[in-house]
Amino acid sequence: MTDKTHLDEVNRKLDILLKLMAYQTVQKMTLSEGAPLLRRLGFNSAEIAEIYDSTSNAVNVRLAEAKKKKKDKQQKGGKVDTPSSQA
Numbered sequence: 001m002t003d004k005t006h007l008d009e010v011n012r013k014l015d016i017l018l019k020l021m022a023y024q025t026v027q028k029m030t031l032s033e034g035a036p037l038l039r040r041l042g043f044n045s046a047e048i049a050e051i052y053d054s055t056s057n058a059v060n061v062r063l064a065e066a067k068k069k070k071k072d073k074q075q076k077g078g079k080v081d082t083p084s085s086q087a
Helices: 003-026 031-040 047-053 056-075
Strands: none
Touching: 003 031, 003 047, 031 047, 031 056, 047 056
């Protein structure tokens, strides 16, 4: 095997581990709850959809809803929960 082949194999395995860890983190969350968290952690819509066995379109809808909800809450002067404020 070449170095590139080894790197590709390691990268593939790391991708699998990340998805498993992400699944474990959000397994009891709905798509509406988990998608924004996974997005903040760097996952794209297709990866989130794969974790939830859903579609990219459904993920994008939930992300847009969460963004709108956050914006509405901020405009009303309400506090928005973030991972650092939940500690």
